[in-house]
Amino acid sequence: MSDNKSIFHDLKSFVAEPRFTGLFLSPDGERLIAARTELNKKKNGYVTALWELPSGEGESPRRLTRGVEGESLLGFTQGGDVLFTAKRDAGEEDTEQRLFLLPRQGGEARVVARRHAGFTGFTVARESGRIAFVSGVHPNAKDDDDDASIAKRRGEEAVTGILHTGYPVRAWDHDLGPTVNQVFVADPLDPADSEAQLELRKITNFKPYERLLDAVISTDGATVFATLQRGIRGTVSRSEVVAIDVANGTVTTVAAHDEHDTSLLGVSPTGKFLVITRAPKVSRKVSIQLSHFILDLASGAETKTFNGYTDWPNDFKISPDGREAYFTADHKGRGGIFHLDIATGTVTNLTAGKFHYAALCLNEQNGSVVALQDAIDQPPLPVRLDPETKQLAAIEGGIAAPDIPGTLTEFTTEAADGTMIRSWLCLPTDANADNQVPLLLWIHGGPFGSWNSWTWRWNPWTAVARGYAVLLPDPAISTGYGQEMLDRGWSEFGGSPFDDIMRCTHDALARPEIDADRKAALGGSYGGYMANWIAGQTGDFFDCIVTHASLWNLDQFRHTTDTASLWGAHLDDSHVAEYNPAAAVQEIVAPMLVIHGDKDYRVPIGEGLRLWFELLSAGDKSPEENPHRFLYFPNENHWILTPNNSVTWYATVFAFVDRHVKGVNTEYPELLG
Numbered sequence: 001m002s003d004n005k006s007i008f009h010d011l012k013s014f015v016a017e018p019r020f021t022g023l024f025l026s027p028d029g030e031r032l033i034a035a036r037t038e039l040n041k042k043k044n045g046y047v048t049a050l051w052e053l054p055s056g057e058g059e060s061p062r063r064l065t066r067g068v069e070g071e072s073l074l075g076f077t078q079g080g081d082v083l084f085t086a087k088r089d090a091g092e093e094d095t096e097q098r099l100f101l102l103p104r105q106g107g108e109a110r111v112v113a114r115r116h117a118g119f120t121g122f123t124v125a126r127e128s129g130r131i132a133f134v135s136g137v138h139p140n141a142k143d144d145d146d147d148a149s150i151a152k153r154r155g156e157e158a159v160t161g162i163l164h165t166g167y168p169v170r171a172w173d174h175d176l177g178p179t180v181n182q183v184f185v186a187d188p189l190d191p192a193d194s195e196a197q198l199e200l201r202k203i204t205n206f207k208p209y210e211r212l213l214d215a216v217i218s219t220d221g222a223t224v225f226a227t228l229q230r231g232i233r234g235t236v237s238r239s240e241v242v243a244i245d246v247a248n249g250t251v252t253t254v255a256a257h258d259e260h261d262t263s264l265l266g267v268s269p270t271g272k273f274l275v276i277t278r279a280p281k282v283s284r285k286v287s288i289q290l291s292h293f294i295l296d297l298a299s300g301a302e303t304k305t306f307n308g309y310t311d312w313p314n315d316f317k318i319s320p321d322g323r324e325a326y327f328t329a330d331h332k333g334r335g336g337i338f339h340l341d342i343a344t345g346t347v348t349n350l351t352a353g354k355f356h357y358a359a360l361c362l363n364e365q366n367g368s369v370v371a372l373q374d375a376i377d378q379p380p381l382p383v384r385l386d387p388e389t390k391q392l393a394a395i396e397g398g399i400a401a402p403d404i405p406g407t408l409t410e411f412t413t414e415a416a417d418g419t420m421i422r423s424w425l426c427l428p429t430d431a432n433a434d435n436q437v438p439l440l441l442w443i444h445g446g447p448f449g450s451w452n453s454w455t456w457r458w459n460p461w462t463a464v465a466r467g468y469a470v471l472l473p474d475p476a477i478s479t480g481y482g483q484e485m486l487d488r489g490w491s492e493f494g495g496s497p498f499d500d501i502m503r504c505t506h507d508a509l510a511r512p513e514i515d516a517d518r519k520a521a522l523g524g525s526y527g528g529y530m531a532n533w534i535a536g537q538t539g540d541f542f543d544c545i546v547t548h549a550s551l552w553n554l555d556q557f558r559h560t561t562d563t564a565s566l567w568g569a570h571l572d573d574s575h576v577a578e579y580n581p582a583a584a585v586q587e588i589v590a591p592m593l594v595i596h597g598d599k600d601y602r603v604p605i606g607e608g609l610r611l612w613f614e615l616l617s618a619g620d621k622s623p624e625e626n627p628h629r630f631l632y633f634p635n636e637n638h639w640i641l642t643p644n645n646s647v648t649w650y651a652t653v654f655a656f657v658d659r660h661v662k663g664v665n666t667e668y669p670e671l672l673g
Contacts, residue, residue: 007402008465011650015039015643018399019456020380021048023372025361026076027126030055031104032361032370033064033082034382034397035073044644048072050084053382054396061398064102065109071100074122078129078188080104083112085119096148099198101189112189113198116151117179121214125221126269126320129188130246131198132217132224136179139208144200154178166209166231170562170601173637181212183224185246203249213239216267222246225254225274227263235565239263241276241295255295255302265292265313269364270322273297275305284572287490288448289483294342307345310483312448313338315360319367326350326369326387328357330450330480333410333422337369337385350390354408356453370395374454376424376472377404377461405429406464413504415476419488421500423473423508424451426460431469431513438518438661440468441505441542445525445549447477447497448486457639458524462650468657471508475500493554493571494533494579501530502538518661522653524548524595525603525638529581532611535592536584544660546653548595549603549638552611553582562601582610585618591627593656595649597636608632629656648672 007014022035032053040047047070052062064082065071071086082102099113113119117136124131141147154160162169162177169176182205186198203224206212209231217224224244228251231237240256241264255262255276266275274295280286290312293302306313313327325340331349335356339348350369351357358380360371367387372380379402382395409425431437440463444451451472460470474481476489476496489497509516521542523531528550535545551557558564558571592615596608612630619626631652633645640649651669658666 008405008459008461011462011647014459014462014650015456015646016043017379017402017456020372020382020397020399022073023359023361023370023382024073024075025363025370026080027078027124027364028080029363029365029368031076031080032382032395033073034061036397036399037070039643040070041068045642046070050082051398059396061396074099074119074133075124077101077131078124078126079191082109083122084109110194112196113186113200115200116148120181121212123215123217125217126219128221130217130221131186131188132215132246133184134181134212134215135184137182137202138179144202151179164208167235167237167565168562172562173599173601176211177208180206180208180210182206183212183215183226183244185217185221185224203246204244204251205249211237214264215244216264217246218267219269219271225264225267229261235568237565241274254297254300255293266316266318266325268318268322269320271297272322275316275318275325276302281569282566283569284491284575287483287487305342305345306340306347309347311480315358315371317360317362317369318342319362320364326360326362328360328371330356330452332480333424333450333474334375334452334480337371339387350385350387351392352390358453376426376451376454377408379454379456404461404464406431406461411507413473413500413507415488415496415500415503417488417496419476419485419500421473421475421504423471423504425508425511426464426470426472427513428464428467428469433512436513436515437467437469438520439471439505439508439514439516440657440661441471441473441501441508441519441521443501443521443523443527443530444472444474444478445523445527446479447489447493447526447529448479449526450474450478450480452480457641457646463654466654466658467662469508469514471505473501473504475504490570491575492579493529493575494537494581498530498533498537501534518543520544520546520657520661522546522548522657524550526551528603532581533579533584535588535590536581537587538590539587540589542590544591544593544657546593546595546656547611549597549600550594550607550611551581551603552607552614554580556610557603557607560604560606582614585614588615588618591629591656591660593629593631593653595631595633595653597633597638597640599635599637602638627660644671 016039018038021037024033034051035048036051037048050064067086069087071084074083081104096114096116097118098111100109101112102109115135119133121134138150184200189196211229213227215226228242229239239261243252243254260278262278265277278291292306311329316327318325336349336351354375355373357371369385373383374380382397384393406428412420412422463470528547531547554576558567598605648669655666655668658664
């Protein structure tokens with residue numbers, strides 16, 4: 001591990017830090033494998049390798065894979081062999097993705113299947129060992145050979161056109177199509193045959209307007225349960241839970257509601273029930289509200305569960321006997337591992353402290369839980385939880401948490417309606433009344449989110465190392481505080497969330513360690529929206545503003561984002577008229593750094609381009625006098641993910657802020673265009 005100064009002061013060292021990005025437990029609970037990501041040999045990208053973590057004391061982590069382009073773990077076979085995908089051994093013109101099997105008893109990994117569209121949604125039937133996964137198929141293909149031929153010809157002839165009949169057409173940073181996701185199954189391999197290949201069988205024929213969102217095979221391997229989003233009319237779609245008969249491919253809807261989206265949360269290992277989630281179609285007046293039900297597969301009866309618990313569960317795992325479940329969730333500026341009693345619907349938090357959890361796995365043999373634990377001041381590290389004693393134990397992973405160059409403080413602020421708004425404040429170690437430091441307000445995105453975990457993209461300690469305090473507030477519409485907090489800000493994008501943020505900011509500025517005359521506001525996505533809103537509402541209160549991947553003209557955004565069905569309903573005409581940042585462009589005084597990636601389909605590049613054009617038009621100044629800047633990334637999406645672009649992002653942001661907050665002419669990165 002590098003020393004403290006080099007990690008947070010030297011941005012290249014910071015982005016080079018290895019990190020855990022996944023955790024997987026074998027069916028027998030004996031093998032724990034982590035996905036560990038680090039720089040490639042050229043130091044211009046990231047690769048992920050698989051590491052086996054120790055199951056007992058005195059053991060050390062062991063690296064399992066060493067592919068030049070990295071690997072992606074899908075899971076384990078019934079016998080405990082590892083299945084992963086990789087690009088190794090593929091020629092330049094080879095478009096197929098390989099599925100590798102790494103034998104449990106050791107030896108070399110071997111290819112057991114190939115598909116041009118890759119492999120996702122991997123699950124294994126506990127009893128039969130049958131494998132189910134999801135892969136794309138060209139809708140015009142007559143059979144598997146024709147499907148592969150079409151994919152190859154599209155590449156060779158440089159044909160990229162996609163003819164759509166429904167909505168949506170894009171997701172996050174990629175186009176939907178030309179393939180449609182289908183479910184495949186394969187029977188387990190003969191362990192005695194070291195050359196055996198998986199015989200893949202496609203069992204569905206979904207249309208381009210039917211989006212398969214997830215798929216889980218039943219314990220006996222006879223049924224695949226999935227969430228399916230169907231186009232209904234125009235841009236309106238509905239999500240429902242379906243059962244797919246593995247023998248004949250028959251698709252049966254088992255849970256649906258005309259005015260709600262229904263999705264699959266968990267499949268009971270007993271085969272008796274599903275856990276489903278239902279959410280109403282939103283509008284400005286109807287917020288996102290998740291309700292959870294136990295669906296009895298024999299009778300079709302639904303029983304509401306989670307007894308008033310309204311936060312959003314993740315990593316949902318059901319015990320083998322079907323009596324209990326475990327999940328992670330945001331929780332009051334932190335996270336938690338929670339227990340659900342299936343019979344009573346009672347939810348219990350099993351963890352305490354400042355930590356957040358992800359990648360939860362349930363050991364079905366002894367009932368323990370493993371997960372990645374992190375916090376605002378700790379990157380994700382593997383831990384094991386005993387649900388009975390609620391005792392947590394660290395698992396040796398070969399990565400240590402770095403020393404943080406400051407202190408983490410929590411405080412609360414009273415909102416206009418009396419709600420207590422909590423914030424984290426990151427302070428340099430030497431900050432005090434005699435050595436006051438400037439404040440950076442960082443606004444989280446989402447808008448359904450929380451400052452409760454470590455982040456490599458907006459890491460506050462990189463700013464703290466440069467002499468700034470960083471304020472991380474959780475205003476109205478933040479998650480982890482129950483339905484009430486979401487409802488407070490739902491119908492007023494720039495209303496109570498803005499007021500909460502400014503109240504928290506004033507409280508932070510009143511602290512003795514903070515120089516109230518030096519401050520900036522920064523935010524991305526919804527945080528970028530709020531940065532834009534603040535720019536038009538607060539004059540010169542902030543010395544400068546950084547807005548990343550931000551919503552600018554809500555009338556434009558709501559119909560061009562990849563999730564326009566949601567935002568088109570949420571941001572109705574009255575909402576846009578009341579809270580559109582673009583309407584206040586003439587009021588913007590503070591210098592702004594606009595940042596956007598061209599591959600951003602969540603907040604399309606048109607938002608950044610329009611903001612930049614209207615900002616310059618309103619200022620009407622020469623290039624030499626213009627205080628604003630536009631940092632553009634042609635190959636990045638909603639997030640800046642490649643290591644050297646990440647360094648450029650941090651360095652440009654700090655140089656811009658240094659100039660306007662500290663009055664220091666820090667140089668912009670040398671390689672900037």
